[in-house]
Amino acid sequence: MIKIKLVVTALLMVTLVVGVLPVFAGCGTTPPAGNLTPLLIGGSFGVTGAYPEDCLAVLAAFQDYAKYVNDNHKLASWVGAPTFPSDIELTVVSMDDGGTNTAWAISNYATLKAQGLLVQRISGSAIANALKATLAADQVGATSQASGSYLLSAAAVNRTIFMNYPIYTDQGASIAEWFVANWVAGGNTTPPNVSYLTNNTFGRTLIPPATSALQNYLISLGYNITGTHILPAAPITADYDAALTACKNENANLTLGAMLCSESEPCMVEAKALGMGPDSGYPGWSYNITFGLCSPSHLNVFLRDKGATCGNGLVVAGSYPSWDDTCAGVTFCKLLQTTYRPSAQITHVMYMHGLVEAMIQVEAMRLAMINTGKTADQLTSADVLTQGFRMITGLDTGGIVPTTITYDSAGDVEGAGTVRLDQAQGGADLVLGLSYPLRHLYP
Amino acid sequence: MSLARGTFNQSYAQDMAILRTKTQWVTLLAFLAFLFTCPLFIGETWLTLMIIIGISVISVQGLNILTGYCGQISLGHTGFMLAGGYTSAILCDKLGFSFWAALPCAALVAGLVGLIFGLPSLRVKGFYLIMATVAAYFIIAWVIFQSYGGAFGLTAPRPEILGMVLKSNASYFYVVMIIACLATLAAANIVRSRVGRAFIAIRDNDLAAEVMGINIWAYKLLAFFIGCVFAGVAGSLQAHYCGWASIEIFPFLDSIWYLGMLIVGGMGSISGAILGAVSLRLLDYLVTIAAPMLAAAFPAIAPQAAASLSLIMRGLVIIVFLIFEPRGLAHLWERIKAYFRLWPFSH
Numbered sequence: 001m002i003k004i005k006l007v008v009t010a011l012l013m014v015t016l017v018v019g020v021l022p023v024f025a026g027c028g029t030t031p032p033a034g035n036l037t038p039l040l041i042g043g044s045f046g047v048t049g050a051y052p053e054d055c056l057a058v059l060a061a062f063q064d065y066a067k068y069v070n071d072n073h074k075l076a077s078w079v080g081a082p083t084f085p086s087d088i089e090l091t092v093v094s095m096d097d098g099g100t101n102t103a104w105a106i107s108n109y110a111t112l113k114a115q116g117l118l119v120q121r122i123s124g125s126a127i128a129n130a131l132k133a134t135l136a137a138d139q140v141g142a143t144s145q146a147s148g149s150y151l152l153s154a155a156a157v158n159r160t161i162f163m164n165y166p167i168y169t170d171q172g173a174s175i176a177e178w179f180v181a182n183w184v185a186g187g188n189t190t191p192p193n194v195s196y197l198t199n200n201t202f203g204r205t206l207i208p209p210a211t212s213a214l215q216n217y218l219i220s221l222g223y224n225i226t227g228t229h230i231l232p233a234a235p236i237t238a239d240y241d242a243a244l245t246a247c248k249n250e251n252a253n254l255t256l257g258a259m260l261c262s263e264s265e266p267c268m269v270e271a272k273a274l275g276m277g278p279d280s281g282y283p284g285w286s287y288n289i290t291f292g293l294c295s296p297s298h299l300n301v302f303l304r305d306k307g308a309t310c311g312n313g314l315v316v317a318g319s320y321p322s323w324d325d326t327c328a329g330v331t332f333c334k335l336l337q338t339t340y341r342p343s344a345q346i347t348h349v350m351y352m353h354g355l356v357e358a359m360i361q362v363e364a365m366r367l368a369m370i371n372t373g374k375t376a377d378q379l380t381s382a383d384v385l386t387q388g389f390r391m392i393t394g395l396d397t398g399g400i401v402p403t404t405i406t407y408d409s410a411g412d413v414e415g416a417g418t419v420r421l422d423q424a425q426g427g428a429d430l431v432l433g434l435s436y437p438l439r440h441l442y443p
Numbered sequence: 444m445s446l447a448r449g450t451f452n453q454s455y456a457q458d459m460a461i462l463r464t465k466t467q468w469v470t471l472l473a474f475l476a477f478l479f480t481c482p483l484f485i486g487e488t489w490l491t492l493m494i495i496i497g498i499s500v501i502s503v504q505g506l507n508i509l510t511g512y513c514g515q516i517s518l519g520h521t522g523f524m525l526a527g528g529y530t531s532a533i534l535c536d537k538l539g540f541s542f543w544a545a546l547p548c549a550a551l552v553a554g555l556v557g558l559i560f561g562l563p564s565l566r567v568k569g570f571y572l573i574m575a576t577v578a579a580y581f582i583i584a585w586v587i588f589q590s591y592g593g594a595f596g597l598t599a600p601r602p603e604i605l606g607m608v609l610k611s612n613a614s615y616f617y618v619v620m621i622i623a624c625l626a627t628l629a630a631a632n633i634v635r636s637r638v639g640r641a642f643i644a645i646r647d648n649d650l651a652a653e654v655m656g657i658n659i660w661a662y663k664l665l666a667f668f669i670g671c672v673f674a675g676v677a678g679s680l681q682a683h684y685c686g687w688a689s690i691e692i693f694p695f696l697d698s699i700w701y702l703g704m705l706i707v708g709g710m711g712s713i714s715g716a717i718l719g720a721v722s723l724r725l726l727d728y729l730v731t732i733a734a735p736m737l738a739a740a741f742p743a744i745a746p747q748a749a750a751s752l753s754l755i756m757r758g759l760v761i762i763v764f765l766i767f768e769p770r771g772l773a774h775l776w777e778r779i780k781a782y783f784r785l786w787p788f789s790h
Binding site: 098108110126129134 | 486487488490491492494495596598612681684685686687689691692694730731734735738752753
């Protein structure tokens with residue numbers, strides 16, 4: 001009994017004592033050697049919480065990219081990439097915000113700002129909504145892992161969160177355009193039916209209200225909007241059956257939604273069991289439906305986890321390229337990993353996202369120095385925002401983002417100019433088309 | 444309450460007093476002085492942590508009254524916080540109320556919502572009541588999602604005093620701590636009143652309580668109302684701290700963690716609610732430090748370690764306390780004090 005008491009008391013003491021450790025741990029940075037001027041990049045990352053794999057990949061990309069720029073003094077490995085001053089050393093700072101913990105994100109923002117970080121980053125939509133007013137008031141630019149239309153609700157001068165792929169409504173519109181073109185070309189004369197099908201975690205933020213621009217655009221394309229259904233974040237047979245059966249009862253031909261985790265992708269096995277599914281070549285389909293997903297879904301995540309069961313009808317808008325792609329951006333990612341983490345390479349697609357975010361932050365600071373004539377240690381966050389982020393024009397990401405990235409002071413914070421569509425066919429990634437323009441559909 | 448050696452109660456007032464001796468008064472005042480001078484010497488991270496702890500204390504005190512004192516187990520507490528947070532945001536964002544007017548309205552609305560979902564407690568108890576309260580969370584979330592703000596949420600501005608917006612963490616810290624202290628005092632006074640004794644009687648044996656003449660119907664609903672009022676206050680504070688009221692900042696899992704805080708701290712104890720909130724929130728913070736270290740040390744399992752460490756640690760602590768110290772930290776503290784009261788002559 002005494003031993004048990006001692007164990008419990010010791011556990012409590014350890015918890016209390018270790019809670020004091022942060023006083024000494026801190027998150028300070030090591031000053032650069034020699035005459036190099038330090039410049040911080042990074043921000044708040046959700047390395048614990050619901051999506052650590054994604055955020056760890058993003059953080060790893062930041063770290064590798066900073067090392068590359070410090071070693072090579074240029075922004076990318078391909079010919080024509082801008083150079084970066086050799087008297088500046090980039091250092092990545094990171095604090096954990098749990099992915100969705102807004103209180104931690106608010107605290108991290110203040111701490112990192114006090115440390116001299118001139119930019120910030122957003123891990124998720126909850127944090128974006130919580131911080132956007134503060135970032136605007138403090139004139140701090142931030143790169144973002146989130147891409148919701150809530151980032152466009154403020155006036156142009158207050159938009160300080162910069163995405164690198166179009167918002168989900170524009171992506172959904174592209175899927176709808178692609179589908180209706182194929183629908184008509186296939187000889188169908190009746191209007192196609194579309195249903196929203198999405199998971200709980202992110203999907204709720206992606207279901208537009210009835211008066212939204214996306215809703216109106218779908219109707220203008222000739223769609224009937226038949227319903228909205230929520231799938232669970234983890235596959236539970238009964239819930240899948242209910243949602244999929246509802247789509248079938250509504251005669252839905254296309255579903256639009258977003259699912260971050262492949263576990264919550266419309267379960268093709270369940271769809272097959274219900275006698276419905278995309279045109280995957282399986283015999284005996286009694287009902288054809290195409291599942292369309294918008295960012296932050298990524299097709300290569302689904303293909304990695306689901307393979308051939310994705311069928312031929314899973315269409316994803318806003319994906320990054322697969323690791324087999326030969327574009328310069330993917331080659332650069334591989335170069336970074338073989339150079340800086342040869343024994344612990346990361347295959348998660350969000351490594352590419354991290355690279356793009358890091359490139360945007362560094363480019364913003366590079367442009368700010370050029371446009372203001374200030375040195376790195378004289379820059380302010382307002383300089384980086386107004387003379388950096390908003391001046392980025394034609395930033396080449398080597399094909400990771402389908403177009404070069406351009407922002408402006410008139411409120412364009414989406415970055416990419418077109419929507420990339422990918423379709424799963426036979427377990428492989430097929431690029432459908434890259435030239436779907438943004439329709440700028442903001443609810 | 445165990446008194447120091449040589450201290451005896453000679454009147455009812457002394458017997459009922461929360462703080463009886465000068466030592467207790469001095470200790471409390473010293474603690475309050477330390478608490479309210481904290482912002483002068485702690486950093487932003489610790490201020491955030493203490494704000495989160497303060498909000499948790501308010502919420503857990505409410506849950507303590509409902510579950511700890513009245514025995515009505517609720518796993519929908521975050522739903523009532525959500526109701527309070529959204530009410531406050533609607534009043535401030537859409538109707539132009541000030542925070543100080545919206546806060547009591549949020550508390551009242553959350554209390555009324557709690558009354559509605561407390562009705563099942565009149566017919567069911569135990570596991571079935573738990574399921575009813577779980578349903579309460581999802582029903583509240585669904586109603587809010589379908590109507591006000593929807594999935595996008597609502598802006599919840601920071602409070603203002605005399606035209607000054609309390610933007611900084613330090614200023615909001617004072618707001619939260621003052622309200623947390625008032626909530627703790629209110630909870631302490633409720634439980635030592637006639638109402639509190641009725642709650643305890645219902646918890647211990649509701650049939651015997653009814654036979655004694657206690658109106659079970661009224662007091663159970665009152666427990667739900669009071670508990671949810673506290674939740675509404677906590678929800679309003681949380682929404683205004685985050686600047687945004689959304690379902691995402693009031694997840695269902697938090698209901699389980701609040702109950703866990705009560706278990707760890709000690710059910711049926713005002714100090715237990717505080718100890719539980721402090722210890723589990725500190726544990727959360729410890730995890731944010733330990734998880735990246737663990738991920739760096741074991742890269743092969745880094746994402747899994749980072750994702751699961753928080754859940755594992757919280758669950759482990761709750762299980763350890765359920766097995767070895769079911770009456771929580773408050774009881775453990777009382778035993779430690781009792782041990783040293785007669786030390787070295789403990790036997």
